[in-house]
Amino acid sequence: QVQLQASGPGLVKPSETLSLTCTVSGDSVSSFYWSWIRQPPGKGLEWIGFIYYSGSTNHNPSLGSRISMSVDLSKNQFSLRLTSVTPADTAVYYCARHFRGLNAYPDWFDPWGQGTLVTVSS
Amino acid sequence: EIVMTQSPATLSVSPGERVTLSCRASQSVNNNLAWYQQNPGQAPRLLIYDGSTRAAGVPARFSGSGSGTEFTLTVSSLQSEDFAVYYCQQYNDWPPYTFGQGTKLEIK
Numbered sequence A: 001q002v003q004l005q006a007s008g009p010g011l012v013k014p015s016e017t018l019s020l021t022c023t024v025s026g027d028s029v030s031s032f033y034w035s036w037i038r039q040p041p042g043k044g045l046e047w048i049g050f051i052y053y054s055g056s057t058n059h060n061p062s063l064g065s066r067i068s069m070s071v072d073l074s075k076n077q078f079s080l081r082l083t084s085v086t087p088a089d090t091a092v093y094y095c096a097r098h099f100r101g102l103n104a105y106p107d108w109f110d111p112w113g114q115g116t117l118v119t120v121s122s
Numbered sequence B: 001e002i003v004m005t006q007s008p009a010t011l012s013v014s015p016g017e018r019v020t021l022s023c024r025a026s027q028s029v030n031n032n033l034a035w036y037q038q039n040p041g042q043a044p045r046l047l048i049y050d051g052s053t054r055a056a057g058v059p060a061r062f063s064g065s066g067s068g069t070e071f072t073l074t075v076s077s078l079q080s081e082d083f084a085v086y087y088c089q090q091y092n093d094w095p096p097y098t099f100g101q102g103t104k105l106e107i108k
Helices: A062-067
Strands: A002-007 A018-025 A032-039 A046-051 A057-059 A067-072 A077-082 A092-101 A106-112 A117-122 B004-007 B010-013 B020-023 B033-036 B045-050 B062-067 B070-075 B084-091 B103-107
Touching: A002 A092, A002 A106, A018 A032, A018 A092, A018 A117, A032 A106, A032 B084, A046 A062, A046 A067, A046 A077, A046 A092, A057 A067, A062 A067, A077 A092, A092 B033, A106 B033, B004 B084, B010 B020, B020 B033, B020 B084, B020 B103, B033 B062, B070 B084
Parallel strands: B010 B103
Antiparallel strands: A002 A018, A018 A077, A032 A046, A032 A092, A046 A057, A067 A077, A092 A106, A092 A117, B004 B020, B020 B070, B033 B045, B033 B084, B062 B070, B084 B103
């Protein structure tokens, strides 16, 4: 059974960098695409970006150049960095396996990790 | 960017009732649509993909239909554990992958 666990600081100061890591168990990160999704308190879901084990990435254009992602095959982990954070980046951050359908492109998200709340505040 | 619109925002229903939730896309997404269920304090759970295919372990009372711009999620007989927030997500045209704003099912 695939399980994902996001971890990282729960509090980040404005203008600093948010860094999160997702540890995958029960599957290899070299098998699928992997995504980050966030949910501001009481609001809906926003896709942040995905990474493939090769290092190939794609992200939500709304985040511009603030985002970077990486994968560590030896630790079976993938990571997210979001620079120049503001209070608008306060959210529960989820990592998820981004499942490929028949067309070989990443499609739906399954399963999701439990999520970690990151608060941006001074 | 494809905008996904769900209606209604909140639906009050009684256990045992049949309920239909709607999701509309701002342009055709073919059948490239998924549905998720989110209980309070929990991560979303995949229910339906490709518009109508139930994910593994999802009870048969959940069914999805539609294509193009109009989609529905039907729960044939609501159980207590079904009272949650439901989201649709399109994966036809990205980036970005986009979600609807959610429909909350609450007990009447």
